[in-house]
Amino acid sequence: MDVPLRGYAEPALSAPPDWLGGRLEVAPDPARLAEAVVDRLLAVLRASPRRPLGLATGRTMEPVYAALVRRLLALPPLERQPILAGWCSFNLDEYVGLDPADPRSFAAAMRRHLVEPLGLDPAAVHLPDGLAGDPSREAHLYAAAVAAAGGIGLQLLGLGANGHVGFNEPPCGPAASSRCVRLTPATQRQNAAAFGGDPAAVPELAITLGLAEIRRADAILLVVSGPAKAPVLGRLLREPPHADLPASWLQGHPGLRLLVDEAALGARASG
Ligand code: GLP
Numbered sequence: 001m002d003v004p005l006r007g008y009a010e011p012a013l014s015a016p017p018d019w020l021g022g023r024l025e026v027a028p029d030p031a032r033l034a035e036a037v038v039d040r041l042l043a044v045l046r047a048s049p050r051r052p053l054g055l056a057t058g059r060t061m062e063p064v065y066a067a068l069v070r071r072l073l074a075l076p077p078l079e080r081q082p083i084l085a086g087w088c089s090f091n092l093d094e095y096v097g098l099d100p101a102d103p104r105s106f107a108a109a110m111r112r113h114l115v116e117p118l119g120l121d122p123a124a125v126h127l128p129d130g131l132a133g134d135p136s137r138e139a140h141l142y143a144a145a146v147a148a149a150g151g152i153g154l155q156l157l158g159l160g161a162n163g164h165v166g167f168n169e170p171p172c173g174p175a176a177s178s179r180c181v182r183l184t185p186a187t188q189r190q191n192a193a194a195f196g197g198d199p200a201a202v203p204e205l206a207i208t209l210g211l212a213e214i215r216r217a218d219a220i221l222l223v224v225s226g227p228a229k230a231p232v233l234g235r236l237l238r239e240p241p242h243a244d245l246p247a248s249w250l251q252g253h254p255g256l257r258l259l260v261d262e263a264a265l266g267a268r269a270s271g
Contacts, residue, residue, distance in 0.1 A: 017237055017238070020237070023256060023257045023258060024258045024260070025257065025258070025259045026260055026261070027259070027261050028261070028262055029262070029263075030063050030226070030261050031063060032261075033223065033225055033259060033261040036259055037067075037221060037223055038068045040154070040221055040259075041154070041156070041221075042071065044154045046079075046083065048082070048086075050086065051149075051152065051218070052088045052146070052149045052153060053088070053089040053090070053153065054090055054153075054154065054155035054156060054217055055090070055092070055125075056091070056156050056158045057092075057093075057106040057109045058158040058191075060158040060159075060223050060224070060226075061156070063225075064156070068114070069114065069118055072084070072118060087120050087121065087125070088126075089124065090127075090146050090152065091110060091125070091126065091128075092165075092166035092167070092208060092209050093127075093128065093166045093167045093207060094206065095202075095203040095205070096130055096135045096180060096203055096204075096205035096206055096207060097130060098131075098203060099130070099131055100127070100130065104195055105130060106127055106130075107130070110125050110127065126142075126145065128207035128208075132207075135180040135205060135207050136179060138207055139179045139180050140178065142178055142207065146178075146209070151217070152213070152214075152218070153219065154221065155214055155217035155219070155221070156221050157222045157223065157247075157250075159223075159229060159233065159247055160187060160190060160247075161190050161228060161231075161232050162184060162187060163236070163244070164187065164246050164247070165214060165222070165246055165250070166210075167181050167207075168181070168210060168211050168214075168246040169181055169182075169246070170245065170246055171243035171246075172211060172243055172246040172249075173211070174211050174215065174241070174249035175211070177210035177212040178208065178209045178210045178212075178213055179207070180205055180206070180207050181206055182204055182205055183202065183203070183205070183206055185199065188202040188204075215249065215250065219255035220253055220256045220257070221257055222247065222256065222258050223259050224258065224259075224264040225260070225264050226261070226263050227266075229264045230263070230266040232245075233265065233266075234266060235248075
């Protein structure tokens, strides 16, 4: 489904910045945003041979994965089967100290949203091991596994309210590689809902792919949804690349596309 480009409105921006060069798609609502993301995911999943997918977690991705499951399950079996049998994805990040069986882990989220509904081989859906004894070494090994699998073809990204992608918390330079990071209080607050609403219950450490690995992907889909993201999206569209806004280092990526809904753009809702 093609999502028509809608008008821009303050406060987000009055005209798209030069670096965006027509690579912004604006959907009227989160449901149609999810369909637009799935259009692009399916195009990549149908290609053969194909490189690993880079996947993200978070609330932005929940409608995306629901739409992806629905549309994959609606395909004729002869089309669906090679897509599922050839699945290979690498998630961006995982909390340190959470067992993959813990329902609050990103591993559990991936099982709920993709592995179980699609009947995927769990071994084809990779995430960092949050229980690794040495998280820094695990981060290094995980990046090596991504590289050994051929590197990321299409990287799906959400946007943190503080400008993080993955768990690349500000300040962060463009060459930061896969590592163990300390989460900022802002991120602990943002993700507290999955931890009974208590920011102090959110793990302090996480393993994340770095901006270096993310920027090595052929294509990047940055998906931004909802009015709470309007301030950070506005910053991304207005500010030049700098360390306090990690997502801004994606601006120069030739394969970047921004898929957003009107609420995230600060645009009026329209029917
Ligand atoms: C989280 C994750 C990111 C995610 C982002 C946005 O903390 N580490 O991978 O994309 O922040 O999350 P949400 O979609 O819930 O707003």
